[in-house]
Amino acid sequence: MCIAVPAQVIKVTENKALVNFGGVNIKVDTSLVDVLNIGDYILLHAGCAIEKLNKKEAQKTLELFEHILKDE
Amino acid sequence: MCIAVPAQVIKVTENKALVNFGGVNIKVDTSLVDVLNIGDYILLHAGCAIEKLNKKEAQKTLELFEHILKDE
Amino acid sequence: MKYIKEFRDPKLAQKMLNDIWHNTKKDITIMEVCGTHTMSILKNGIRDLLPPNINLISGPGCPVCVTPQWYIDTAIALSERDNVIITTFGDMIKVPGKSSSLKLEMALGRDIRIVISPLDALEMAKQNPKKEVVFLGIGFETTAPIIALSIYKAKNENIKNFSILQSIKTMPNVMKEVVKDPQVNIDGFLCPGHVSAIIGVKPFEFLSEELNTPAVIAGFEYCDIIAAIYYLVDMANKEKYEVKNIYNRIVKYEGNEKATAMMNKVFVLSNSEWRGLGNIKDTGFKMKEAYKNYDVKSKIDIKIIPSPIPKDCLCGEILKGIKKPTQCKLFSKVCNPSNPIGACMISQEGTCGAYYKYKIR
Amino acid sequence: MKYIKEFRDPKLAQKMLNDIWHNTKKDITIMEVCGTHTMSILKNGIRDLLPPNINLISGPGCPVCVTPQWYIDTAIALSERDNVIITTFGDMIKVPGKSSSLKLEMALGRDIRIVISPLDALEMAKQNPKKEVVFLGIGFETTAPIIALSIYKAKNENIKNFSILQSIKTMPNVMKEVVKDPQVNIDGFLCPGHVSAIIGVKPFEFLSEELNTPAVIAGFEYCDIIAAIYYLVDMANKEKYEVKNIYNRIVKYEGNEKATAMMNKVFVLSNSEWRGLGNIKDTGFKMKEAYKNYDVKSKIDIKIIPSPIPKDCLCGEILKGIKKPTQCKLFSKVCNPSNPIGACMISQEGTCGAYYKYKIR
Amino acid sequence: MEIITLSHGSGGKTTHKLIENLFYKNFKNDILLQKNDSSILQKMNGKVAVTTDSFVIKPIFFLGGDIGKLSICGTINDLAVSGAKPMYITVGFIIEEGLEIGILEKIVMSMAKMAKQANVKVIAGDTKVVEKGSVDKIFINTTGIGLIEDRQLYLCANNIQEGDKVIISGSLGDHGMCIMSQREELGLDANIKSDCNLLNTLIKDILNTSKNIRIMRDPTRGGLATTLNEIIAHSNRSIVLNEKDIFIKEEVMSMCQMLGFDPLYVANEGKVVVIVSKDDANKVLDTMRGDPLGKNATIIGEIIDDNKNRVYLKTDIGGTRILNMHDGELLPRIC
Amino acid sequence: MEIITLSHGSGGKTTHKLIENLFYKNFKNDILLQKNDSSILQKMNGKVAVTTDSFVIKPIFFLGGDIGKLSICGTINDLAVSGAKPMYITVGFIIEEGLEIGILEKIVMSMAKMAKQANVKVIAGDTKVVEKGSVDKIFINTTGIGLIEDRQLYLCANNIQEGDKVIISGSLGDHGMCIMSQREELGLDANIKSDCNLLNTLIKDILNTSKNIRIMRDPTRGGLATTLNEIIAHSNRSIVLNEKDIFIKEEVMSMCQMLGFDPLYVANEGKVVVIVSKDDANKVLDTMRGDPLGKNATIIGEIIDDNKNRVYLKTDIGGTRILNMHDGELLPRIC
Ligand code: SF4
Ligand code: SF4
Ligand SMILES: [Mg+2]
Ligand SMILES: [Mg+2]
Ligand SMILES: [Mg+2]
Ligand SMILES: [Mg+2]
Ligand SMILES: [Mg+2]
Ligand SMILES: [Mg+2]
Ligand SMILES: [Mg+2]
Ligand SMILES: [Mg+2]
Ligand SMILES: [Mg+2]
Ligand SMILES: [Mg+2]
The missing domain is CATH 3.90.650.10 (PurM-like C-terminal domain)
Structure with a gap:
């Protein structure tokens, strides 16, 4: 029910980060997530990073999909 | 140096009068002049009656002018 | 756009759809409880591509839909005060109250401003120290921690002219309520991905454990959604009931602990009124004692006049999946996006709004 | 229009003009000390109709002309305060200050409002209790009692957010100053009719008694003015010096005692600065002790920076009748109504403004 | 009390409804009802006179007229004094959100009446709605097109x-x-x-x-x-x-x-x-x-x-x- | 910093100065310089296309354009899509007092550039200045006139x-x-x-x-x-x-x-x-x-x-x- 997009961290300051989502930069509050590094992806909702994106898990889901596709 | 016009009193209330100047009605403050009666003329300046017009004296001035016109 | 495009693969979608067609043996009703899922289904035309015996219904997953009318009326009443600035997500602007809407009030000159974050509203409060800046606090668990954060920051920074008109809702208990209704008959749940990002998987486990209903937590790209349906059909066929998380890139089993901590610092569970569903136990939040000064109701004495459900509006049953918008007498002719009667018509994600926009009959 | 049309009679005017042509034997310089007389002379084209040996010059009779530049700058500085509403007669709007004007400040969004009476400004103060309503108090004795009345009423009604930026001037002493200048050579005065309505005839009697200069108090229709010239020529010829009142319909010998009483209740004579003439003793008013709270300077701490006379501007000599606008280097090319340098160019009654408007050379 | 909102200027359904129910209804003529981006006029036999004016009068209703009447008369008069027969007029409204639709209707009816009286067709229009405070109630631009039938005539x-x-x-x-x-x-x-x-x-x-x-x-x-x-x-x-x-x-x-x-x-x-x-x-x-x-x-x-x-x-x-x-x-x- | 004041819209000398120094200077062409109440065009050989639009964009300058550029492009495009050759344009400005003249100048220059590029003449204009707060900076109405040379063409x-x-x-x-x-x-x-x-x-x-x-x-x-x-x-x-x-x-x-x-x-x-x-x-x-x-x-x-x-x-x-x-x-x- 909530528009949220995965955006990449390009700059980090205390409690704030500048993130990029497909060419659009926005400053977000990062109080609700753990330490961020440049290059990390976060889920952005209502001006806040509400979760970090887990790249490995993303890969695993894609592999799962791959598996379905290949499946007979 | 001050635009002032002779306006006729058409209604009187305490410290105020409604006056008419050539078809334009305006409410004026009358604190600065003596008792007014309907039909009196006042000199209107900046929203105030600043003097009563003396109809007799006006007549006398016109007669003086008449005199000049007739003269010789 | 990384982590979006990868989940858009027409070939994969085709394959999964084929499998779904092949595997669906009986009638299956699936409820998605997130408006953004509803939107994605509609935007991608997924409904068309499913076998006719799969019935997708939309639950109470649009925070605007479920907000009762008195809430709008109260917001309007607040906006009429000279010293109040109303801040709100754009979503609320067109929602009709009893006889007006924030949009009409804006047109009449009230100070109502659209923000994209409650933190922007807090910023506005700092910049307008002589005004009371009221934020219209609606949303589910996705948004709740952010609103909590804004309140926490206001208190921390000693900002006194900021407050919330509170109507935040929580998801799991209302889902329980919906499924418990004897008229309701759901074979699988598409769980709200972004709510899950905050609260994790556990709060949805009652679905499989208590109610024998399979559930999938999924993302919002079409492959995410079709995969979810694929797994729900699969579980329904196998009568194997679990809560499957295929949105692991975002959703951890335990959720976001920092966010839930913030939410729990400021809020405590409470009853909440849902438009069409009525007052439901433990489906909303109220401010904890320490933060109660940030509840606008503690600051401004506004009389709340409970609002009856508009006559003939079937919102309640539509939210439970018992009725479809097209069964409502008012649909389209009387009730449409220019003149929405029930809240389901307001947002594009509202079931009636979506039916109208995409001319579903 | 009673009491106007009667004093417009072309035949009578013609007759008096004939007599004037016939009677004027020597060069006669007449000063009118009222801007409204100046305007009427110009509007009716009277100058053209007089014999060449009658020279009409305009004295310091336009209240806007004689207001120093710092006054405008102060008004502008006040308007820049958020809580101030400036109220003013329309006449002041275009007057240039050092680097701006009220008109430009209005365009930039300052709250500056045109009123036609100080009593309207007082009304505005009542309606805007959170703002300080400052009235720009300019004028001569005609306007002074009305400004006094507004202050008196404010005090009586206990209105605390009303005040005056005071620059009211009085006529008789400045006329004395002008005539005393050895360069000045005036054979007759056309006395200000509306000032006389308030202060009566007596204050002008020094002209005939002390200075051997005839004077006429007259109204503003063309017959009034031409008659005044007629009598001035007559008195000059006969070397019979008196102050003749031909505006008796309005002007009583003793003036308006109620109005002067109001003026004296609130104001007391003081020095005053005249643009082009400098500081002159007893030619202005200041608030009496009991009313000093209504002087904006007692309420708002505004630094007044005295303003030099613009370089090359001959306003001072023009006001004394020593020079003509056309003798000023700046006239027309640099200084014109769109870009007035001295105050004489601002108002249509200002000597330079009138010369410009009517293309007098 | 129905009021104008930003939706009426957004180019969507509400705009179209306003256009149909108010503008087409009052101004209707063959050319306006082409409903295209431009209106197409048949060939004009003679020189063509063109004039434009915006009307920003306050108050919008006054004794003897209103902003609508004025906006039609002003432009038709500018054509007429140039020796042209007024033929066509375009109308651009800029409206402040919150204006009562009833007021807009009065203005439009007043315009339609004048246009009819002058035998002039309103052939194209545009409606913009701006945020409260971005305009004072309503401004109207009219552009007039006239035909100079007398080839000799040149007033100058x-x-x-x-x-x-x-x-x-x-x-x-x-x-x-x-x-x-x-x-x-x-x-x-x-x-x-x-x-x-x-x-x-x-x-x-x-x-x-x-x-x-x-x-x-x-x-x-x-x-x-x-x-x-x-x-x-x-x-x-x-x-x-x-x-x-x-x-x-x-x-x-x-x-x-x-x-x-x-x-x-x-x-x-x-x-x-x-x-x-x-x-x-x-x-x-x-x-x-x-x-x-x-x-x-x-x-x-x-x-x-x-x-x-x-x-x-x-x-x-x-x-x-x-x-x-x-x-x-x-x-x-x-x- | 020179600014626009009500005088610029009062129809007097200041208005004329603005027209001469800004509008005539930038838009100048034979027709505009007739300086009459209406501008007279020579006979148009074909059907005539007419369109009008008001531009109320905020911000008035943006990446890739400004309100001036937009006001010309928008109207020319409406003519062009109708199959007409854009020929003439009229311009109505409604300006808030206090606008910097330099800003107006930029806008006008941008309009002139586009008009030139499209080979379109600005043939008539109008300038109104309204009190601070009665409009948001500047609104522009443009009305376009085009010629449909191909008599067969009717896009519909x-x-x-x-x-x-x-x-x-x-x-x-x-x-x-x-x-x-x-x-x-x-x-x-x-x-x-x-x-x-x-x-x-x-x-x-x-x-x-x-x-x-x-x-x-x-x-x-x-x-x-x-x-x-x-x-x-x-x-x-x-x-x-x-x-x-x-x-x-x-x-x-x-x-x-x-x-x-x-x-x-x-x-x-x-x-x-x-x-x-x-x-x-x-x-x-x-x-x-x-x-x-x-x-x-x-x-x-x-x-x-x-x-x-x-x-x-x-x-x-x-x-x-x-x-x-x-x-x-x-x-x-x-x-
Ligand atoms: S169509 Fe409108 S009235 Fe009917 S259920 Fe939906 S929102 Fe309610
Ligand atoms: S023309 Fe201008 S500068 Fe010269 S005297 Fe007159 S007001 Fe002063
Ligand atoms: Mg408010
Ligand atoms: Mg101010
Ligand atoms: Mg015109
Ligand atoms: Mg005109
Ligand atoms: Mg004209
Ligand atoms: Mg348009
Ligand atoms: Mg168009
Ligand atoms: Mg267009
Ligand atoms: Mg178009
Ligand atoms: Mg014009």
């Missing part, structure tokens, strides 16, 4: 000759002082009706009466004095007016006197000033007086050849005053 | 036939999202350039390439979806679009996703949608791609005959979505 200041007469169709200053009388803060109460009106019929009759019309103008903003200065600035001649022949209604004159205005600089919205050859002047005057809108027409002056481009006013007592082009807006004054 | 929705192709000249949503990215309060920073541009040359080339152009439109307010709905509403057919063929720039798409907009409903100011016969579609596409403004042109859909007046979108995965006419303005949303 260069035609003016010595001895030509200046005719004005009636009293001066009515519109400007009507608006001033409705400015509440001044507290003046006068029954002054704006002269806002269509001049196309009167002007057609004038052109049919004389082939020696030099130029015509509607003395709007800036009044007669400014208009005559504009005309004469393009020639090498001067104009002498006679004050005694200029008709100003008593209440208009009174209002001017009280506020320190010169009525010759006050706006008119239903008057035409005509410069015509000496020989045809009386003929034209008669024609004008035959029309209700010209019943008070008078010859107020003539052209002289002094190489000075000036407008002179001979006063009642035989003095002369120069009427310069005014500068800046009229502000009420007390001295 | 009725011409549309089954199988006709729908071509769009490039990416969608650029203008609307450029403006959105400049709304400071949203805090979004994206390098999105408005597509604001003149389409007359591109459109002329299109018309020269095929005699089977059915209709053209510039999908401005309401975007492609609204424009196609408008077109199809006047026919009895439907349109099927293919999502995969529609080009939306990444940053435009991102902005839309973040704010909850659908780019098919977002305004464009330099795009044309062409409906052309099946047989001529590729030829027209080639022509379009030869013009810098059409280099990303694609065939995005076709006409079907289902009697439903609908716009369908075939999604990437083969689903179908109906693109209704939108209703109400776009508001940034979070859910």
Whole structure:
């Protein structure tokens, strides 16, 4: 029910980060997530990073999909 | 140096009068002049009656002018 | 756009759809409880591509839909005060109250401003120290921690002219309520991905454990959604009931602990009124004692006049999946996006709004 | 229009003009000390109709002309305060200050409002209790009692957010100053009719008694003015010096005692600065002790920076009748109504403004 | 109370509904109903006259008219004084959200009435709605297109000759002082009706009466004095007016006197000033007086050849005053 | 800092100075310099196209353009899509007192540049100045007049036939999202350039390439979806679009996703949608791609005959979505 997009961290300051989502930069509050590094992806909702994106898990889901596709 | 016009009193209330100047009605403050009666003329300046017009004296001035016109 | 495009693969979608067609043996009703899922289904035309015996219904997953009318009326009443600035997500602007809407009030000159974050509203409060800046606090668990954060920051920074008109809702208990209704008959749940990002998987486990209903937590790209349906059909066929998380890139089993901590610092569970569903136990939040000064109701004495459900509006049953918008007498002719009667018509994600926009009959 | 049309009679005017042509034997310089007389002379084209040996010059009779530049700058500085509403007669709007004007400040969004009476400004103060309503108090004795009345009423009604930026001037002493200048050579005065309505005839009697200069108090229709010239020529010829009142319909010998009483209740004579003439003793008013709270300077701490006379501007000599606008280097090319340098160019009654408007050379 | 909201200007359904129910309904004609990005007119046989004006009047309703009437009359009059037959008009509305639809409807009906009366088609329109506070209630732009059927006709200041007469169709200053009388803060109460009106019929009759019309103008903003200065600035001649022949209604004159205005600089919205050859002047005057809108027409002056481009006013007592082009807006004054 | 004051709109000397120094200087041409109440055009040999639009954009300067450029391009494009050769334009300014003259000058210069580039003459103008707060900085109305030289040409929705192709000249949503990215309060920073541009040359080339152009439109307010709905509403057919063929720039798409907009409903100011016969579609596409403004042109859909007046979108995965006419303005949303 909530528009949220995965955006990449390009700059980090205390409690704030500048993130990029497909060419659009926005400053977000990062109080609700753990330490961020440049290059990390976060889920952005209502001006806040509400979760970090887990790249490995993303890969695993894609592999799962791959598996379905290949499946007979 | 001050635009002032002779306006006729058409209604009187305490410290105020409604006056008419050539078809334009305006409410004026009358604190600065003596008792007014309907039909009196006042000199209107900046929203105030600043003097009563003396109809007799006006007549006398016109007669003086008449005199000049007739003269010789 | 990384982590979006990868989940858009027409070939994969085709394959999964084929499998779904092949595997669906009986009638299956699936409820998605997130408006953004509803939107994605509609935007991608997924409904068309499913076998006719799969019935997708939309639950109470649009925070605007479920907000009762008195809430709008109260917001309007607040906006009429000279010293109040109303801040709100754009979503609320067109929602009709009893006889007006924030949009009409804006047109009449009230100070109502659209923000994209409650933190922007807090910023506005700092910049307008002589005004009371009221934020219209609606949303589910996705948004709740952010609103909590804004309140926490206001208190921390000693900002006194900021407050919330509170109507935040929580998801799991209302889902329980919906499924418990004897008229309701759901074979699988598409769980709200972004709510899950905050609260994790556990709060949805009652679905499989208590109610024998399979559930999938999924993302919002079409492959995410079709995969979810694929797994729900699969579980329904196998009568194997679990809560499957295929949105692991975002959703951890335990959720976001920092966010839930913030939410729990400021809020405590409470009853909440849902438009069409009525007052439901433990489906909303109220401010904890320490933060109660940030509840606008503690600051401004506004009389709340409970609002009856508009006559003939079937919102309640539509939210439970018992009725479809097209069964409502008012649909389209009387009730449409220019003149929405029930809240389901307001947002594009509202079931009636979506039916109208995409001319579903 | 009673009491106007009667004093417009072309035949009578013609007759008096004939007599004037016939009677004027020597060069006669007449000063009118009222801007409204100046305007009427110009509007009716009277100058053209007089014999060449009658020279009409305009004295310091336009209240806007004689207001120093710092006054405008102060008004502008006040308007820049958020809580101030400036109220003013329309006449002041275009007057240039050092680097701006009220008109430009209005365009930039300052709250500056045109009123036609100080009593309207007082009304505005009542309606805007959170703002300080400052009235720009300019004028001569005609306007002074009305400004006094507004202050008196404010005090009586206990209105605390009303005040005056005071620059009211009085006529008789400045006329004395002008005539005393050895360069000045005036054979007759056309006395200000509306000032006389308030202060009566007596204050002008020094002209005939002390200075051997005839004077006429007259109204503003063309017959009034031409008659005044007629009598001035007559008195000059006969070397019979008196102050003749031909505006008796309005002007009583003793003036308006109620109005002067109001003026004296609130104001007391003081020095005053005249643009082009400098500081002159007893030619202005200041608030009496009991009313000093209504002087904006007692309420708002505004630094007044005295303003030099613009370089090359001959306003001072023009006001004394020593020079003509056309003798000023700046006239027309640099200084014109769109870009007035001295105050004489601002108002249509200002000597330079009138010369410009009517293309007098 | 239905009000205008931003939706009415967003180009979507609400906009279309407004267009259908209000604009098409009131303005309907074959060309407007093409409903295209541009409206297509059949070939125009003659020279084409074009004029544009925006109307920002306050208050939007006044004695004798409203912003809608004014927006049609003003543009039609500009076409007519140029010798064109007014044919088509385009309308651009800029509306503040919150305006009552009933008010917009009144304005539109008033426009439709005037357009119909002038036999002019409203052929294209545009509606923008802006946020509360971004505009004051409503502004209207109208652009007019007219046809000059008489191929010989070219009204222009260069035609003016010595001895030509200046005719004005009636009293001066009515519109400007009507608006001033409705400015509440001044507290003046006068029954002054704006002269806002269509001049196309009167002007057609004038052109049919004389082939020696030099130029015509509607003395709007800036009044007669400014208009005559504009005309004469393009020639090498001067104009002498006679004050005694200029008709100003008593209440208009009174209002001017009280506020320190010169009525010759006050706006008119239903008057035409005509410069015509000496020989045809009386003929034209008669024609004008035959029309209700010209019943008070008078010859107020003539052209002289002094190489000075000036407008002179001979006063009642035989003095002369120069009427310069005014500068800046009229502000009420007390001295 | 020189600023606009009410005097600039009062019709007096200051107004004339502004007109001479700014408008005449930048727009000068024989017709404008007639300086009359109406401008007189020589006879127009063909049908005449007329369109009007008001421009109220905020901010007045944006990446890729300004309100002046937009006001000329918008009107010229409306003429061009109607098959007319843009010839003349009128300009009505409504200006808030206090605007810097330098800003007005930039706007006027930008208008003059575009008019010159399109070989269009600004033939009439009007300037109104309103009190501070009565308007937001500046609004511009432009009315365009064009000539339809080809007597046979009549672009109209009725011409549309089954199988006709729908071509769009490039990416969608650029203008609307450029403006959105400049709304400071949203805090979004994206390098999105408005597509604001003149389409007359591109459109002329299109018309020269095929005699089977059915209709053209510039999908401005309401975007492609609204424009196609408008077109199809006047026919009895439907349109099927293919999502995969529609080009939306990444940053435009991102902005839309973040704010909850659908780019098919977002305004464009330099795009044309062409409906052309099946047989001529590729030829027209080639022509379009030869013009810098059409280099990303694609065939995005076709006409079907289902009697439903609908716009369908075939999604990437083969689903179908109906693109209704939108209703109400776009508001940034979070859910
Ligand atoms: S169509 Fe409207 S009235 Fe009917 S259920 Fe939906 S929202 Fe309620
Ligand atoms: S023309 Fe201007 S500068 Fe010269 S004296 Fe007059 S006001 Fe002063
Ligand atoms: Mg408020
Ligand atoms: Mg102020
Ligand atoms: Mg015009
Ligand atoms: Mg006009
Ligand atoms: Mg005109
Ligand atoms: Mg338009
Ligand atoms: Mg258009
Ligand atoms: Mg357009
Ligand atoms: Mg268009
Ligand atoms: Mg104009």
